[in-house]
Amino acid sequence: xxxxxxxxxxxxxxxxxxxxxxxxxxxxxxxxxxxFAYFVRSPHAHARITGIxxxxxxxxxxxxxxxxxxxxxxxxxxxxxxxxMIHSKDGSPMKMGAWRPLxxxxxRYVGDAVAIVVADSAAEARDxxxxxxxxxxxxxxxxxxxxxxxxxxxxxHPEAPGNLIFDWQIGDGAATDAAIAAAAHVTEIxxxxxxxxxxxxxxxxxxxxxxxxxxHFTCYTTSxxxxxxxxxxxxxxxxxxxxxxxxxxxxxGGGFGSKIxxxxxxxxxxxxxxxxxxxxxxTSDRTEAFLTDAHGRDxxxxxxxxxxxxHRIIGLKxxxxxxxxxxxxxxxxxxxxYLYATLLSGQYAIPAIHANVRTVYTxxxxxxxxxxxxxxxxxYLLERTMETAARELGISPAELRRKNFxxxxxxxxxxxxxxxxxxxxxxxxxxxxxxxxxxxxxxRAQSEARGKKRGIGMxxxxxxxxxxxxxxxxxxxxxxxxWESAEVRVNAVGTIEVLTGSHSHGQGHETTxxxxxxxxxxxxxxSVNIVHGDTDKVQxxxxxxxxxxxxxxxxxxxxxxxxxxxxxKKIAAHLMEADESDIVIENGELKVAGTDKxxxxxxxxxxxxxxxxxxxxxxxGLKESAFYDPSNFTFPAGCYIAEVEVxxxxxxxxxxxxxxxDDFGNIIxxxxxxxxxxxxxxxGIGQALLEEVRYDEATGQILTASYMDYAMxxxxxxxxxxxxxxxxxxxxxxxxxxxxxxxGAIGSPPALMNAxxxxxxxxxxxxxxxxxxxxxxxxxxxxxxxxx
Amino acid sequence: MAKVTLTVNxxxxxxxxxxxxxxxxxxxxxxxxxxxxxxxxxTQCGACVVHMDGRSVKSCSILAVQASxxxxxxxxxxxxxxxxxxxxxxxxQHHGLQCGFCTPGMVMTAVDMIARHGGAxxxxxxxxxxxxxxxxxxxxxxxxxxxxxxxxxMHGAARQAAE
Numbered sequence: 001x002x003x004x005x006x007x008x009x010x011x012x013x014x015x016x017x018x019x020x021x022x023x024x025x026x027x028x029x030x031x032x033x034x035x036f037a038y039f040v041r042s043p044h045a046h047a048r049i050t051g052i053x054x055x056x057x058x059x060x061x062x063x064x065x066x067x068x069x070x071x072x073x074x075x076x077x078x079x080x081x082x083x084x085m086i087h088s089k090d091g092s093p094m095k096m097g098a099w100r101p102l103x104x105x106x107x108r109y110v111g112d113a114v115a116i117v118v119a120d121s122a123a124e125a126r127d128x129x130x131x132x133x134x135x136x137x138x139x140x141x142x143x144x145x146x147x148x149x150x151x152x153x154x155x156x157h158p159e160a161p162g163n164l165i166f167d168w169q170i171g172d173g174a175a176t177d178a179a180i181a182a183a184a185h186v187t188e189i190x191x192x193x194x195x196x197x198x199x200x201x202x203x204x205x206x207x208x209x210x211x212x213x214x215x216h217f218t219c220y221t222t223s224x225x226x227x228x229x230x231x232x233x234x235x236x237x238x239x240x241x242x243x244x245x246x247x248x249x250x251x252x253g254g255g256f257g258s259k260i261x262x263x264x265x266x267x268x269x270x271x272x273x274x275x276x277x278x279x280x281x282x283t284s285d286r287t288e289a290f291l292t293d294a295h296g297r298d299x300x301x302x303x304x305x306x307x308x309x310x311h312r313i314i315g316l317k318x319x320x321x322x323x324x325x326x327x328x329x330x331x332x333x334x335x336x337x338y339l340y341a342t343l344l345s346g347q348y349a350i351p352a353i354h355a356n357v358r359t360v361y362t363x364x365x366x367x368x369x370x371x372x373x374x375x376x377x378x379x380y381l382l383e384r385t386m387e388t389a390a391r392e393l394g395i396s397p398a399e400l401r402r403k404n405f406x407x408x409x410x411x412x413x414x415x416x417x418x419x420x421x422x423x424x425x426x427x428x429x430x431x432x433x434x435x436x437x438x439x440x441x442x443x444r445a446q447s448e449a450r451g452k453k454r455g456i457g458m459x460x461x462x463x464x465x466x467x468x469x470x471x472x473x474x475x476x477x478x479x480x481x482x483w484e485s486a487e488v489r490v491n492a493v494g495t496i497e498v499l500t501g502s503h504s505h506g507q508g509h510e511t512t513x514x515x516x517x518x519x520x521x522x523x524x525x526x527s528v529n530i531v532h533g534d535t536d537k538v539q540x541x542x543x544x545x546x547x548x549x550x551x552x553x554x555x556x557x558x559x560x561x562x563x564x565x566x567x568x569k570k571i572a573a574h575l576m577e578a579d580e581s582d583i584v585i586e587n588g589e590l591k592v593a594g595t596d597k598x599x600x601x602x603x604x605x606x607x608x609x610x611x612x613x614x615x616x617x618x619x620x621g622l623k624e625s626a627f628y629d630p631s632n633f634t635f636p637a638g639c640y641i642a643e644v645e646v647x648x649x650x651x652x653x654x655x656x657x658x659x660x661x662d663d664f665g666n667i668i669x670x671x672x673x674x675x676x677x678x679x680x681x682x683x684g685i686g687q688a689l690l691e692e693v694r695y696d697e698a699t700g701q702i703l704t705a706s707y708m709d710y711a712m713x714x715x716x717x718x719x720x721x722x723x724x725x726x727x728x729x730x731x732x733x734x735x736x737x738x739x740x741x742x743x744g745a746i747g748s749p750p751a752l753m754n755a756x757x758x759x760x761x762x763x764x765x766x767x768x769x770x771x772x773x774x775x776x777x778x779x780x781x782x783x784x785x786x787x788x
Numbered sequence: 789m790a791k792v793t794l795t796v797n798x799x800x801x802x803x804x805x806x807x808x809x810x811x812x813x814x815x816x817x818x819x820x821x822x823x824x825x826x827x828x829x830x831t832q833c834g835a836c837v838v839h840m841d842g843r844s845v846k847s848c849s850i851l852a853v854q855a856s857x858x859x860x861x862x863x864x865x866x867x868x869x870x871x872x873x874x875x876x877x878x879x880x881q882h883h884g885l886q887c888g889f890c891t892p893g894m895v896m897t898a899v900d901m902i903a904r905h906g907g908a909x910x911x912x913x914x915x916x917x918x919x920x921x922x923x924x925x926x927x928x929x930x931x932x933x934x935x936x937x938x939x940x941x942m943h944g945a946a947r948q949a950a951e
Contacts, residue, residue: 011880018885018888018891019867019888019895020867020872021823023888028816201925202825254886285826286827506886508886671883674930678926679924679925682927712922714919714922715916715919715921716912716918718929720911720932
């Protein structure tokens with residue numbers, strides 16, 4: 001592998017700028033004449049707008065203009081869309097209600113944007129927003145999916161009667177029902193997956209710049225996929241044609257899914273820049289982030305898992321209601337369907353599966369993909385059900401899982417996915433050994449002697465990553481292809497730029513992608529630059545989410561490198577008067593195998609650009625591009641074990657140890673992969689123990705809109721983690737990569753909940769397992785919700 | 789409007805600002821030092837930590853006018869002549885950062901923490917004292933490693949010199 005090649009534990013190249021305060025995030029951007037925006041937002045969960053009076057606000061100090069939704073509509077700016085079509089089981093298309101970038105007639109959640117104020121300073125814009133008088137007729141609101149489906153619930157969109165967006169199914173209902181009817185044992189459970197806010201530490205921001213001389217827009221934005229942003233803003237929102245719109249996502253401070261989507265603010269700031277003639281910058285504060293960044297999860301499911309007399313699963317039936325919030329966000333429809341129900345086979349051979357999914361409008365923030373996106377919901381449902389079944393059947397959780405593991409590949413599940421490789425037993429065994437599973441009873445006895453309750457729990461997860469084969473997702477309703485692009489530019493002196501459509505916002509692409517080049521060409525990573533995040537530099541790309549940048553993004557780089565190498569070898573063969581097939585590339589040199597003839601890499605590059613002596617007919621230059629479309633999803637999998645100690649006096653859970661054993665396929669940089677797992681685990685543990693977006697059901701007001709109310713995991717909430725890898729290379733892509741970005745968040749919540757319920761001896765516990773909930777469960781009492 | 793004069797990273801700098809301007813906004817917008825970040829509105833996240841007269845403070849919780857006359861060190865000011873501070877180097881070596889947004893505050897907090905404890909730092913103390921700095925990327929695992937390694941580097945070297 002070499003010191004810097006594939007598999008090397010290289011410290012990140014990009015760190016120095018972040019460590020010295022030289023990172024450049026959207027809010028750091030300053031351009032001449034720049035002014036500041038503040039959005040007037042709905043204080044009501046559901047209301048009709050009867051009038052907007054901005055005259056007093058316009059007269060306030062520093063105010064340039066106040067613009068509203070009618071003006072936006074008059075200028076032909078389009079509505080926000082969901083880009084993945086789902087059909088209900090009756091064949092009807094999903095019922096998408098209109099989402100205007102600035103509300104015109106109706107507001108549907110607290111935080112819905114109504115008007116934009118542009119002023120000389122952010123403080124003046126904020127002051128003036130207070131003076132914008134919006135008259136509302138309040139309407140009744142509904143925040144939970146169950147309530148929204150009830151007769152007489154407030155009607156949120158005229159397009160979606162009864163607030164039902166779609167009623168979709170997958171799998172074989174009849175076969176599943178038959179399996180349940182014939183079962184020796186059926187485990188039934190209701191599963192709640194709590195609503196979360198992704199909370200990247202950098203709040204969203206955007207800077208819209210309109211150049212009237214060129215009739216051209218530039219948009220700086222906190223995006224995971226600037227090219228998708230440009231595509232959508234051009235093709236659907238009518239902001240500007242693609243050649244008149246440059247989107248730049250500079251350093252971006254985390255995303256976790258929430259920065260995939262194109263939000264109203266980008267569109268409105270670009271439009272407002274043209275309208276006012278000044279560059280317009282908007283930066284979200286944290287409360288606005290809670291009010292407007294797409295939330296994640298929020299499922300309620302009923303589960304039946306059927307077993308034969310030998311404890312083999314013979315059927316799984318799932319009925320899920322997913323809350324999509326007030327509007328359908330960009331990929332919201334795909335999350336509770338093709339990213340969720342297709343993973344319900346887990347690591348197990350289940351002959352019959354049926355899932356029904358209803359999605360519902362409520363007066364809450366739109367819900368879309370958050371780290372894991374559908375796969376955490378599937379894993380949590382399956383792994384709590386498996387644990388419950390093991391307890392009911394009186395066998396060990398490991399034995400029940402082992403009995404049902406898929407053991408030969410490829411394996412076709414009843415819910416679309418075709419697993420290509422894996423070794424679930426290896427991860428289970430490694431995790432149990434690392435956790436000293438067999439020594440648990442003794443540790444439990446020690447805890448009991450100290451008056452504490454100790455529990456241990458496991459979770460065996462699988463996910464589908466490397467999103468995704470374009471033709472396959474197209475046939476399932478996706479509005480875009482999910483390939484990736486790359487361009488490898490070798491400069492005349494041999495240094496290299498790699499342009500990628502992937503976007504790095506913490507993942508370390510500037511290091512790992514350079515390691516790939518170093519591995520192939522033997523050049524140091526210091527001579528390789530990774531270029532991303534600017535539609536003027538990189539022609540097209542699909543961005544970073546769904547753990548796709550290694551498996552898909554790097555595969556595109558491999559294809560481009562193949563072409564570069566082929567041309568370089570032709571040139572070298574010509575210069576050294578050798579046969580092209582005898583040329584090998586090693587340690588930054590092109591050699592004629594079996595001889596002492598050698599040319600340094602830079603000389604071949606130089607020859608390509610001087611073009612004094614190239615093979616007949618060859619074009620000068622050394623630059624190649626490639627598009628890579630994956631042939632299948634990839635299937636990272638693993639086993640996580642949590643061991644906890646609960647204080648029965650307070651209900652507080654302490655994590656004693658957390659073990660993760662993962663199969664990510666081949667690994668480029670173990671240091672970075674471990675970091676991805678750590679971060680995912682923290683978010684999953686946050687979901688299980690701390691985090692939940694709560695609404696007041698009567699008023700629709702969000703109750704958790706700051707870090708005083710929404711419990712983010714802090715350093716002293718978490719343990720150090722014990723990690724290991726049991727990698728089976730992915731056969732589906734040239735590097736054998738599966739992806740590692742989401743695993744931690746997917747696999748950890750059920751492991752923890754299984755451990756806590758093991759400790760307290762009752763299964764009746766929902767996430768987040770706060771001390772109050774755990775204490776209440778220990779008392780055998782209903783939790784006093786109002787007091788929480 | 790108020791005139792504010794600060795010694796920032798060794799240089800005396802002045803600027804005019806609203807009475808209500810927070811120190812963090814003064815540093816970012818008037819002085820153009822954008823390494824100090826704003827991640828919340830409630831003094832919880834710690835992305836804005838700087839050193840003021842030798843103590844770590846959240847620069848979102850103090851007015852610029854209150855800070856006038858003081859000596860401030862920001863993330864831009866702790867690497868000497870292009871050499872990373874041992875804490876910065878340890879964060880790089882131990883992968884203690886991902887997106888980099890919380891990193892300036894984390895580093896400034898860690899520098900202060902290591903100085904205050906005079907070498908006597910363990911994992912529990914580091915985790916407890918990082919409570920005021922939120923990171924969403926790393927799960928803190930490698931941040932804790934980096935702080936302990938930097939502590940060892942700085943104080944271990946001092947101990948060796950003393951012996």
